[in-house]
Amino acid sequence: MALTNGDLLAISNLLDKKLDARLTPMEERLKRIEVDLLENNVIPRLNTDILKAVVAEHSEKLRKIS
Numbered sequence: 001m002a003l004t005n006g007d008l009l010a011i012s013n014l015l016d017k018k019l020d021a022r023l024t025p026m027e028e029r030l031k032r033i034e035v036d037l038l039e040n041n042v043i044p045r046l047n048t049d050i051l052k053a054v055v056a057e058h059s060e061k062l063r064k065i066s
Helices: 005-065
Strands: none
Touching: none
């Protein structure tokens, strides 16, 4: 029994729907993981680097005026 173009198209559409149904939740989870990593890893490091720079700048200013 040979499949017609219509049969192949219907199979393709079903596979696309199933794939989309599985990919969409995974994409959402990946986005949440990326945001969590950014918030928990990158942003604190940036804050720490900024804090170090400010402390160094203030230390220099205090040395100059003392």
